[in-house]
Amino acid sequence: MASIAGMSISAPSRSLSFQQSQPTKLISSLKSVSFSTQRKSFSSVGLRSLCFRVSCAAKEDTVQKVCEIVKKQLALPDDSAVTAASKFTELGADSLDTVEIVMGLEEAFGISVEEENAQTIATVQDAADMIEKLVENKSA
Template sequence: MASVSANCLRFGCSANQVFNISKISRGVKLVSMGWGRSTAGFPSLRTLRLRVAAAKSETVERVINIVRKQLALPPDTKVSPESTFNKDLGADSLDTVEIVMALEEEFGIAVEEENSENIVTVQDAADLIEKLVEKK
């Protein structure tokens, strides 16, 4: 399994399970669990990622409301922190740019282009917003 930071603990739980816990940023941890290894010792492609996020629930709700508005989603459309903009919500690249612009306006922040490329889920957006608001 690839680690995303130097603060990574790797636990071999059994012959077929490996857990990685990586500290990504302040208060955010990414846990990867992989099962099975090929005979060459490479991890299998079956990986489950769990994310313990730092973003406040109010921030996540504000992001969800903006996403709903920008994408003109029907009220019965489920939008959760794990919802992906492209796959789950059907946003294209222009929609994503408009969402980022609306988030910048709502929260009074500026999102760098390289940071906006890392926003895949609603939770990613909320985490980035809190990080940028904290820096302000």
């Protein structure tokens, strides 16, 4: 997986790398793009199908608000290190705690999280990305 300025590109069973000399404004509002292709021309390099997913991370203020809610729901001290990469289980959350975190997020952001979406949340970043998607869909 390659990461550039908040974007990641991954391809199953292959590692990709590329360089970008400067960030571009054209993708600043990009949330998620996925595409795949199957072409015979890829078979010459041993690829039958090539899939890319480009996604941009949630806004920093959303991540920070999620961190605060997680700290509150888990009764963690204010100086606890909770970051976007923090896993709920590593912070001591069990399944009931995770449900309470999701309920706190729903209340704080004015959203409703479907059960199947709630089950996919493992990190603060997962929660922040889901929240921004739901808020965007709600306003659309």
